[in-house]
Amino acid sequence: MKYLLPGSLIILLSACAGDFTFKSNLDSDAINDYFKASDVTVYEGNVQPTGSYEIKGLVEGESCQIATSDVPASIAEARTLARRAAADKQANGIVVKSCLIIDEPTTNCISRAICVGQAIVSTNQLP
Numbered sequence: 001m002k003y004l005l006p007g008s009l010i011i012l013l014s015a016c017a018g019d020f021t022f023k024s025n026l027d028s029d030a031i032n033d034y035f036k037a038s039d040v041t042v043y044e045g046n047v048q049p050t051g052s053y054e055i056k057g058l059v060e061g062e063s064c065q066i067a068t069s070d071v072p073a074s075i076a077e078a079r080t081l082a083r084r085a086a087a088d089k090q091a092n093g094i095v096v097k098s099c100l101i102i103d104e105p106t107t108n109c110i111s112r113a114i115c116v117g118q119a120i121v122s123t124n125q126l127p
Contacts, residue, residue, distance in 0.1 A: 061078040098115070101113045
């Protein structure tokens, strides 16, 4: 018994000392893609970009409520999708031109929210 306990502890501890690798179902590229909209500054209303900037093109984002049990379309989600589209154009800012909610149901959406803006690359960021 005196030799059985230390021997079994050594065997148990050596089993934990292996060369293990961590595998996850999370994809680092998908995480970076999900958060890339946060790198884009939103300029709208009285807040406009200062200094020089280059226009990369028009971008839009659309939120759609497909079923009555779904969350209603929101301008916040449409703006976020527009920011993601701006990030896809390697922009660091978006000048929101217009956002609107369309409550008239269509064959695809019960309600829709749309935001349109210009994707820009600005050398100056908000203070």
